[in-house]
Amino acid sequence: xxxxxxxIKWLWKEPFVRVFPEQxxxxxxxxxxxxxxxxxxxxxxxxxxTRVCPTQATWRRSDGVVAMDAHRCIGCRYCMTACPFGxxxxxxxxxxxxxxxxxxxxxxxxxxxxxxxxxxRLDAGQRPLCVETCHARGTRALTFGNLEDxxxxxxxxxxxxxxxxxxxxxxxxxxxxxxx
Amino acid sequence: MAALFxxxxxxxxxxxxxxxxxxxxxxxxxxxxxxxxxxxxxxxxGIGASAVTVLLxxxxxxxxxxxxxxxxxxxxxxxALGQALSCIFVDLGQPRRLLNILLYPSPSSLMFWDCxxxxxxxGLSVMGLLASLFWRSPSSAKWARGLALVTIPWAIxxxxxxxLLYAGLSSRPAWMTAVLAPRFLATAFxxxxxxxxxxxxxxxxxxxxxxxxxxxxxLSVIMTYAAVFSLLLAxxxxxxxxxxxxxxxxxxxxxxxxGLDGHTGLLAxxxxxxxxxxxxxxVLLIPGLRRRAGLATSATAAILISVLVDKGLCLVTSGFVxxxxxxxxxxxxxxPEVAIVVGIxxxxxxxxxxxxxxxVLAVLVHADNQPLSTGREPGMAEAAPxxx
Numbered sequence: 154x155x156x157x158x159x160x161i162k163w164l165w166k167e168p169f170v171r172v173f174p175e176q177x178x179x180x181x182x183x184x185x186x187x188x189x190x191x192x193x194x195x196x197x198x199x200x201x202x203t204r205v206c207p208t209q210a211t212w213r214r215s216d217g218v219v220a221m222d223a224h225r226c227i228g229c230r231y232c233m234t235a236c237p238f239g240x241x242x243x244x245x246x247x248x249x250x251x252x253x254x255x256x257x258x259x260x261x262x263x264x265x266x267x268x269x270x271x272x273x274r275l276d277a278g279q280r281p282l283c284v285e286t287c288h289a290r291g292t293r294a295l296t297f298g299n300l301e302d303x304x305x306x307x308x309x310x311x312x313x314x315x316x317x318x319x320x321x322x323x324x325x326x327x328x329x330x331x332x333x
Numbered sequence: 334m335a336a337l338f339x340x341x342x343x344x345x346x347x348x349x350x351x352x353x354x355x356x357x358x359x360x361x362x363x364x365x366x367x368x369x370x371x372x373x374x375x376x377x378x379g380i381g382a383s384a385v386t387v388l389l390x391x392x393x394x395x396x397x398x399x400x401x402x403x404x405x406x407x408x409x410x411x412x413a414l415g416q417a418l419s420c421i422f423v424d425l426g427q428p429r430r431l432l433n434i435l436l437y438p439s440p441s442s443l444m445f446w447d448c449x450x451x452x453x454x455x456g457l458s459v460m461g462l463l464a465s466l467f468w469r470s471p472s473s474a475k476w477a478r479g480l481a482l483v484t485i486p487w488a489i490x491x492x493x494x495x496x497l498l499y500a501g502l503s504s505r506p507a508w509m510t511a512v513l514a515p516r517f518l519a520t521a522f523x524x525x526x527x528x529x530x531x532x533x534x535x536x537x538x539x540x541x542x543x544x545x546x547x548x549x550x551x552l553s554v555i556m557t558y559a560a561v562f563s564l565l566l567a568x569x570x571x572x573x574x575x576x577x578x579x580x581x582x583x584x585x586x587x588x589x590x591x592g593l594d595g596h597t598g599l600l601a602x603x604x605x606x607x608x609x610x611x612x613x614x615x616v617l618l619i620p621g622l623r624r625r626a627g628l629a630t631s632a633t634a635a636i637l638i639s640v641l642v643d644k645g646l647c648l649v650t651s652g653f654v655x656x657x658x659x660x661x662x663x664x665x666x667x668x669p670e671v672a673i674v675v676g677i678x679x680x681x682x683x684x685x686x687x688x689x690x691x692x693v694l695a696v697l698v699h700a701d702n703q704p705l706s707t708g709r710e711p712g713m714a715e716a717a718p719x720x721x
Contacts, residue, residue, distance in 0.1 A: 158362030158662075171658045192658075201503060207444040208433040227433050228356070228426020230366040231444050237504035239657035243366060243426065245357035262355035263426025323503040 159245040163268040164193040164283050173317055173331075191295075193283075194219060194240040194268040195319060195327030202232035202241065202267075211265070217300065217328055218270045226264040233265060237323050242266045270297070300328060334686065337679045344676010347669040348423055356426055358669045365653040365664040367424070372649035373674055374420035375495055376524070376641055377413045378451065379517060382492040383525020384410035384458065385485055386555050392481035402548040404695045405529055405536070407462040408688055410488075414455045416681045421448075423673050443498040450491045457484045466695055492517050499652065507585035507652040512570050517644075519563035524640035526556035527633045532685075534630065542692035553633065557617040560610065560636055588654045588661065589647060596654075598663025603647050609639035 166189040170177050177186065196219045203212050203219060210225035211232055233241040248260040260266065271281040279285065284297040298307035316330040351358050361368050387406035391399035422428055439445045461484050464477035496514035503509065530552050533544035574582040587593050589603040616622045616632035623629045650664045666674075 156357075158364070159357055160363060162363070167658055171660075174659060204441045205443065205502075207439050207442040207448070208430075208437045209439050210433070210437075225430070225433055225437065226427065227430045229421075229424065229444060230426070231442070231498075233363075233366040234653075235502050235504055237657050239364075242363055244355070245361070246355045261427070262357075265426075325503070 156245075159243075161242040161244065161248065161266050162240075163242075163266070164191060166190065167192050172319060175320075175322075176317070190331070192238070192240070192319075193329065194270075195238055195325065195329045196270065198326035198328060199324060201235040201237065201325060205231045205235040207231065211267075214272070216275070218272055218275065219267070220269050220272050221265065221267055223260050223264045223266075228263040228265065230265065237320055237325060238327075240267060334683075337683050337686070340679035341676050341683060344673050344679065347672035347676065350669055351423070351673065352428070358667060360665045360667040360670055362662060362664070364656045364660055364662040365650055367653070368650055368664050369646065369666040369670050369674055370420045370424035373645045373677075374417050374424070375517075375649060376645035377417035377420060378492055378495045379521030379640070379644060380413035380525050380528060381410045381417060381451075381454065381458075382488045382518070383521045383529075384461075385488045386522055386526050386552065386559075387529070388461075388481050388485050388488070390551065392478050393485070396551070398545055398547040398551065401542065401544045401695065402529060402533065402552060403465050404462070404692065405533060405542070405544060406525075407458055407465060408685065408691065409525075409529060409532065411455065411458045411462060412681045412684050412688075414451060414458065415684070416677050418451060418455070419677045419680070420674070423677070443494060443501065447491075447494050447498055450487070450494050454484070454487050454491045457487055462691075466691070466698060469698060489518065492521055499649075504657055505652045506579075506581040507654075508648075510570055510573070512566050516563060516566040516570070519559050519566055520640045520644055522559035523556050523563055524637050524644075526552040526559070527637035527640075530556070530633050531630070531637065536692065541689055542696065553617065553623075553629070556633065556636060557614070560614060560617075564610065564614070584655055585651045589651050593654060594661045596661040596663050598665065599647050599651055602642050603651075606639045606642040606647060609635040609642075613639065 168186060169188040169190050170181070170186040172190045172192055196213075196217060198213075198217065200213055200219050203209075206212075207229060208225050208227055210222045210227070212220060212222075214220050228243070230243055233243060243265050244260050244262045247262045248266070271279075271283075274281060274285075280288075280297050284295045287293070287295040296307055296310060298305040300307060302308065310332065311330060315333045317333055318327045318330060321327070359368065359370075384406045387399050387402045390396040391403045422431065425431060434445055434448050457480070461477075461480055464473075464480050468474055468477040493514045496517040499505070499508035500510060500513040529544075530549055533542075533549055533552075536542040537544065571586060574586055584593060588596065589599055592600055613632040613635035616628055617636075623632070653662075653664070655661050
């Protein structure tokens with residue numbers, strides 16, 4: 154395990170109270186506060202990270218994925234500073250084969266790292282690895298799809314269930330929804 | 334001099350180490366991705382922008398007493414800009430790709446504008462210095478003035494853009510205040526003249542260059558009121574943060590003044606900065622105290638160090654506390670990181686020493702046509718002489 158200060162995070166767990174601090178109150182039970190919640194890049198429609206990048210090394214693709222060109226990134230870390238979700242990491246040292254995916258692109262030290270919904274898999278017609286793994290294990294907790302398509306299973310879920318998004322008041326328009 | 338060479342060389346060695354091992358050798362982290370480099374950059378841009386405090390009186394208000402301070406101010410601005418750009422360079426994870434900023438211009442990024450305005454200002458300042466030295470005949474002095482009239486708003490612009498780089502981020506409530514840019518300018522116009530006054534003292538003692546008592550006294554007035562104004566702005570910011578009762582508006586102040594979640598990393602530095610400011614202001618404002626030369630010099634140095642600590646460390650790193658997920662992590666610059674910054678300062682000091690002949694040249698060039706340290710325009714005839 155590397156120095157926790159240098160940890161690269163794509164998808165990880167945080168206590169509910171840290172993910173949705175607006176939902177907390179003085180009488181909240183501790184168990185619910187500490188309930189683990191998955192966090193990842195929100196692939197915001199109005200993303201501050203892509204706005205601040207001085208080289209367009211990170212940008213929003215036409216399909217809505219906030220992608221990252223590790224070969225163009227100059228490593229200024231302005232995007233990490235601008236992200237209100239703490240979703241971005243930096244390769245402080247030479248990166249290890251931490252993704253577990255053999256086809257995951259190799260990185261150099263000195264560039265920013267983030268969840269990109271496995272764009273190389275999306276482009277090959279596959280689902281992101283996290284969704285794939287989740288479904289392979291029989292848990293259907295994660296749903297991935299096209300938000301713009303009103304007929305998609307994703308939109309059906311949004312139509313029938315109440316959802317939360319992280320820090321909606323900031324106006325970044327996260328594309329990650331949490332079913333309550 | 335030998336010590337400066339040693340420190341500069343040490344900085345180069347530390348940077349070589351950083352480029353080989355990655356930015357992991359710094360104290361930076363996932364939670365605090367910007368530290369000493371970017372903070373010092375911010376401070377140095379302020380020093381560069383503070384050339385306004387000599388350009389404005391000399392070229393706009395035609396206060397000839399600033400003729401020599403002008404040369405000093407321009408030299409300092411150029412060196413500070415060089416140092417600021419070095420701080421950006423050493424902060425990059427992939428410095429070899431620096432030119433991507435120009436290859437893929439991104440107008441929505443304040444960093445893009447910062448790089449453009451800073452390099453532009455560096456060019457303007459070099460031209461300005463040459464103009465102040467050589468464009469002295471009535472016909473070319475007109476061009477020097479025209480250049481200054483472009484440089485003055487540009488100088489203010491570089492520091493405003495640097496403030497906007499921070500002030501527009503919803504992720505960092507500590508910086509998201511419209512007062513940040515004016516506060517940057519106020520602290521710049523306090524720390525810049527402070528540095529000029531101290532350097533002027535050194536140059537006079539070394540018998541290289543006499544900026545003149547009048548100019549120093551006037552710079553001291555600018556410094557004092559800029560510092561008073563910065564105090565007001567800090568107070569205004571504290572009011573909005575505390576009175577509104579919004580936790581995110583207040584937490585970084587809590588971290589700076591009391592500590593947050595048991596983390597007190599910046600407490601000592603923050604109190605050092607405030608202590609120095611609160612010592613300096615009465616000394617500079619009360620005539621009986623500021624007339625004591627030694628005390629006035631200490632107060633001037635106190636202003637400079639106060640801003641150096643506040644802008645060059647506390648302001649930037651406290652912006653990352655707490656993190657978006659509510660974690661508090663103290664940031665400590667690592668030894669290589671400190672060595673690199675010290676190296677950049679040593680390099681700047683060496684350039685200043687190498688440029689000393691310029692000051693001798695300035696005296697020679699100006700000797701025939703201007704009584705530099707006592708000259709006063711007809712329009713200022715009724716103004717009372719400045720007390721020191």
